[in-house]
Amino acid sequence: MSPLFPTTRRSVVLALASDDREERTRAFDTLVSLYWRPLYKYGRIASTHSPADCEDTTQSFFARLLENDALSGYDPAKGGFRTFLRVLYDRHSANEVKAAGRLKRGGGQRQLEFADAEAEIAAEAPQTSTPEEYFHREWVRSVFALAVDRLREETERAGKQTQFAIFEDYDLDHAGKLSYRDLAARFAIAETSVTNHLAAMRKQFREIVLDILREATASEQEFRSEARALLGVEP
Numbered sequence: 001m002s003p004l005f006p007t008t009r010r011s012v013v014l015a016l017a018s019d020d021r022e023e024r025t026r027a028f029d030t031l032v033s034l035y036w037r038p039l040y041k042y043g044r045i046a047s048t049h050s051p052a053d054c055e056d057t058t059q060s061f062f063a064r065l066l067e068n069d070a071l072s073g074y075d076p077a078k079g080g081f082r083t084f085l086r087v088l089y090d091r092h093s094a095n096e097v098k099a100a101g102r103l104k105r106g107g108g109q110r111q112l113e114f115a116d117a118e119a120e121i122a123a124e125a126p127q128t129s130t131p132e133e134y135f136h137r138e139w140v141r142s143v144f145a146l147a148v149d150r151l152r153e154e155t156e157r158a159g160k161q162t163q164f165a166i167f168e169d170y171d172l173d174h175a176g177k178l179s180y181r182d183l184a185a186r187f188a189i190a191e192t193s194v195t196n197h198l199a200a201m202r203k204q205f206r207e208i209v210l211d212i213l214r215e216a217t218a219s220e221q222e223f224r225s226e227a228r229a230l231l232g233v234e235p
């Protein structure tokens with residue numbers, strides 16, 4: 001699978017206005033990947049709409065987002081891009097009684113895994129946070145999930161599946177925490193190799209998260225603010 005975005009990344013807000021059709025398509029795919037699940041789950045929590053209605057609303061929102069050139073109205077001076085997109089979703093939801101059709105994706109169609117999102121909502125413990133806070137938390141989860149997918153793709157292309165497997169077992173599998181000694185035995189390598197592989201994967205993962213944040217934000221100030229909040233670093 002090819003990466004969702006070229007090596008040199010820039011904000012999807014800018015990329016969607018590009019004259020390059022392929023770049024616009026990649027940018028739109030990135031936008032959908034980052035935001036469909038947080039917006040859908042936010043809509044389910046913030047409203048009394050049924051799952052079917054929220055599915056239609058979410059699909060039609062993205063399908064019409066570019067048709068209406070709605071992103072051109074974004075002003076970084078008035079707030080973050082994530083908040084702007086959520087407000088647009090609220091407006092669309094308020095005006096949408098029953099949206100029909102599937103999400104268009106570069107001339108094709110893309111299936112969004114709404115059943116998985118519903119299962120996540122059902123499995124989550126009751127939260128005392130506001131719908132807006134819930135949306136933020138889901139967006140953070142979406143950023144890290146996309147970063148894991150990209151890291152997996154990059155390591156597969158580079159033939160570093162073992163390094164990724166170690167990272168996955170140690171940093172991502174919180175249910176069964178393994179020691180460095182356990183991992184060394186599992187993969188038949190030295191403990192020092194486990195240490196080195198984890199350090200390399202963590203560095204690459206952080207770089208991917210920063211790339212995604214640069215895509216998902218629309219100003220340098222917003223990018224730096226998100227990087228500090230999510231990673232505790234000053235890029």
